[in-house]
Amino acid sequence: MAAVRAFDYALSDSRVIFADGALNTLGDSVDDAIGASRVLVVSTPGRALFADRAREALGHRLAASFDKARLHVPVDIVAQAHDIMLACNADCLVAIGGGSPIGLGKALSRETGLPLVAVPTTFAGSEMTDIWGITDENGKRTGRDKRVAPKLVIYDPELTRTMPPHVAGPSGMNAIAHAVEAMYSESVSPISSLIATEGIRLLSEALPALSSERSESHAVALLGAHYCARALDMTMMGLHHKLCHVLGGSLDLPHALTHAVVLPYATAYNAPAASSAMGQIGKGLGGVNGDDVPTQLWNLNRELGITQTLSDLGVRESDLDRIVDQATARAYPNPREVTRAGIREILEQAMSGERPAMGE
Numbered sequence: 001m002a003a004v005r006a007f008d009y010a011l012s013d014s015r016v017i018f019a020d021g022a023l024n025t026l027g028d029s030v031d032d033a034i035g036a037s038r039v040l041v042v043s044t045p046g047r048a049l050f051a052d053r054a055r056e057a058l059g060h061r062l063a064a065s066f067d068k069a070r071l072h073v074p075v076d077i078v079a080q081a082h083d084i085m086l087a088c089n090a091d092c093l094v095a096i097g098g099g100s101p102i103g104l105g106k107a108l109s110r111e112t113g114l115p116l117v118a119v120p121t122t123f124a125g126s127e128m129t130d131i132w133g134i135t136d137e138n139g140k141r142t143g144r145d146k147r148v149a150p151k152l153v154i155y156d157p158e159l160t161r162t163m164p165p166h167v168a169g170p171s172g173m174n175a176i177a178h179a180v181e182a183m184y185s186e187s188v189s190p191i192s193s194l195i196a197t198e199g200i201r202l203l204s205e206a207l208p209a210l211s212s213e214r215s216e217s218h219a220v221a222l223l224g225a226h227y228c229a230r231a232l233d234m235t236m237m238g239l240h241h242k243l244c245h246v247l248g249g250s251l252d253l254p255h256a257l258t259h260a261v262v263l264p265y266a267t268a269y270n271a272p273a274a275s276s277a278m279g280q281i282g283k284g285l286g287g288v289n290g291d292d293v294p295t296q297l298w299n300l301n302r303e304l305g306i307t308q309t310l311s312d313l314g315v316r317e318s319d320l321d322r323i324v325d326q327a328t329a330r331a332y333p334n335p336r337e338v339t340r341a342g343i344r345e346i347l348e349q350a351m352s353g354e355r356p357a358m359g360e
Helices: 022-033 045-061 075-087 099-112 165-181 190-209 217-234 241-252 255-273 275-282 290-303 317-327 340-352
Strands: 015-018 040-043 064-068 092-097 116-120 131-136 137-143 152-155
Touching: 015 022, 015 217, 022 045, 022 092, 022 116, 022 152, 022 190, 022 340, 040 045, 040 075, 040 099, 045 064, 045 092, 045 190, 064 075, 064 137, 064 255, 075 131, 092 099, 092 137, 099 131, 116 241, 137 241, 152 217, 165 190, 165 241, 165 255, 165 275, 165 290, 190 217, 190 275, 217 317, 241 255, 241 317, 241 340, 275 290, 317 340
Parallel strands: 015 152, 040 064, 040 092, 092 116, 116 152
Antiparallel strands: 131 137
C-alpha cells in the first residue's frame, strides 16, 4: 500500500449552476447569489445572441453593456469598460462568452472589487479560478487574486452547442492542458489529481463526438471542462502555460489553439521528470501507457482537426529567440528544470508539428 503524501488545497467559494436553460434564470440567480440591481454585461461581438439573452434574463437589473472584450485582455479595452462601468454605477458584472470576456470581467473586479458572474460558452475554464491576466506594452502579465474569482458560475450546455468544430476542439484541448499541468504541479493533491483525471477522461471521450448528433456530448465535455478548471484552481501551472502565455501575449496568438499545439511537446519535455503524473494522465486518456501520453495528446489534436504547428498560427523562426528569452526570464515551478535549450526544443518541434519526442 502506497504512502499518502502530505497536501493542502483551497477551493474558491463560487456557487455553480449546471443545467440546460440555466441562462434563462440568470436574473433570479443573480438575486439569490449577489442581490445586485445594476449589472454591467461584458461580452464580445461574436456572442451577441447570448449577450441579448443575458440582458433579457436580467430584466430591470441591467444597467449597461460592453461588447468589445478582446483576446489577452488589452489594457485599453479594460479602460474603456471601466469608464462604462463607472458611468452606469454598476454593482455587479456579468461576463458571458469565452476566456476574453471572463478575463475582462476579472480585470474589472480586480480594480473595483465588484462581484463577477461568469457564464462560459466555451471550455476555457477561467470561470472557476482566481487567475487574472492583462496585456500591455510589456507583454502579458498574470497573477492570482481572490477578488477576481466569480461569485456565481452558470454552465448552460445549450450555449456550447453552437461552437463550430474549429473552436470547440482547441477549447477542449486547452481545458485538458489545465488538467495535465495540474497532475505534475508542485501543489498537486489526491483531490486535484482525481478531479483532473476525470476531466481528461470526459473531454477525451466527448470532444471527438461533438460533431455528431449526440447532443449529450456537449454537456459531457462542459462537465469535463469544469473538472479541469477546478483542478487548475487548486494547483499552480508550469512550463506549458508559461510558454503559451508568452507566445500569446507577445505575438497575439489565439489562446486555445496555442495551448493545443504546444501541449504534446511541453508534456513530452516534462514526462521524464513526472512519470507518476503521466500514468494518471494516461488513465484519463483511455488507459494508455504513461510513456505514450504525449503522442496520444498529439493524436487527439489530429483527430479533432486542430492545426499541428505554430507556423500555421503565424509564428516565425525569427520570433523564437525572443520567446525563449521571455520564457526563461523568471523562475517558476515545473517538474523538470526549465532551460533555454529545453524551451527551444519545444518550440522547434511545435513549429514543425512532428510527432513529439520524449525528453531525456
